[in-house]
Amino acid sequence: MTEVCALSTLVFRWNIFADIQNIACWAFMRNAFYAGTLIAVVAGVTGYFVVLRRSAFTAHAFSEIGFAGAAAVILVDIEPIYGLLAGSILGGIGIAILGRRASNRDTQIGIVLAFSLGLGLLFLSLYSGFDTEAYSILFGEILGVSLSMVYLTAYACVGVLLAVAFLYRPLLFASLDEDVAEAKGLPMFFLGMAFMLVVAVSVSFAVQVTGVLLIFSLMVTPAATASYLAKKPQRAIIASVIIALATTWSGLFISYYAGYPVSFFITAEAFGLYVLVRAVSGALKSRVRAEGLASP
């Protein structure tokens, strides 16, 4: 398979179709789009539950425990994704065993998180290729994804989506009304554990796009924005996926022509959209309230 992509394709020409064709010429850009699309769908879906259950900090911790794992396996020449998976899944099992009710868990998670980052730093300093590897795990390197990694991502994403589809209603119920769900006989420990594993796997793959440190921009921001746009969980999940896809695609597109990191554009767009939606929904609400007061 030989590909010849002219370097002139790097210039943006205000012709969106031609511009996209230029991008699609490069295998690394195609892989980035495939992987980015899969990850955006999964992050948008699981992100809704992360936001609903207020587990954002937990999700962040997974990525940093995963970082220690990734840095460790790089030393023995294994793909970082396996270390990420191992680290975040171990973290997920640990937190599930602690239980959702542990009220001051923020502190403990923070303590484990700091230790994990430190551990990761040690492993990376033992590795000769320190700079680039650290950079790509911490801030994301979607442009370096291989086709075999795209396949692995696809399998994982299908697995996560099937798991969420199976868990959907009990998980939603347990997230909104834990006590009643428990009295109704739902297996709360199993649900907590299953949810943690789903988040751990989603986070591990999302790290490819945004990196460990920017994980919120895919796992939290789109879902948080969507929760202002829709009051029905199904619709909020769809909105969350659309936002995650839109920011990922346009992030890749803009980054290709602008030459700055993809994860910066994804982060910036997600943030901008969140601020915009909050401002608009806040303005609408106060207007409705004002009208309600004006017409008794």
Next chain:
Amino acid sequence: MSTTGAATRQTGGSSDLIVGEDVTAGYRGKVVWKNASFSFGRGEFVAVIGPNGAGKTTLFRMLLGLQPPISGSLTILGSKPKKGNDRIGYVPQRHIIDSDTNVESQELVRLGASGKRWGLNPFSHWDSKAAKRAMDAVGSEDIARRPLGVLSGGELQRIFLAEALVSNPDVLLLDEPLSNLDIRRETELLHLVNDVVRNRGVTALLIAHNINPLMPHLDKVMYIANGKVATGPPSKVLTSESLSELYGIEIEVLRDPHGNVAIIGVEEHHGDML
């Protein structure tokens, strides 16, 4: 415990939905209250009252099958309590829902019907219909589409009641549903529960701090204090004699012409005073 014995003899029978015989309750061997016998029939409205930490919620947890009695026998709907009984509707004691929970309240009621089912079924709407019926029954049609996070305390309690009623239960367990309500909402909610009890023949146990708003509706009182339980009609339980025996100190129960009671002599009191 003369009141307990009398109450059991008076109403004990095979038609009772809830029967406790010599029940001792507690966590991990630590006894909260002991040797209680009680029975509640179909369509009875029962107030469960007593000081904080007396073990009122413990009773509910046992009835829901979330914890076993330390000793004695407890049956609900003819069998030993076990988790996941759809014939029991439960409204737990809770704090206010986070104000940014932007989920339609009817979705929560709907999950009360179908939240136990695994897997997706995007094309089935029986649970929406059940939710609509339950919300109509508690008069909350108008707030069905409003997010949970913006509802007032009274509106939330209606939604929780609808969530509990959606599976057409025979027994309702309501843990302090009145705690965040003003007097008007309190009265409204009690009328609503009373309607459910009378029209559907549901047995309702309601934990409350203040007995007086409940007095017009009650069939029985279960008074838990000092590690002991007195159960029976309000006229028998809420007397100086019965409460003095329960607390083991001199208690005086005063009644005003409207049927309100004031309990004098209990240090840790909780709103029973007029």
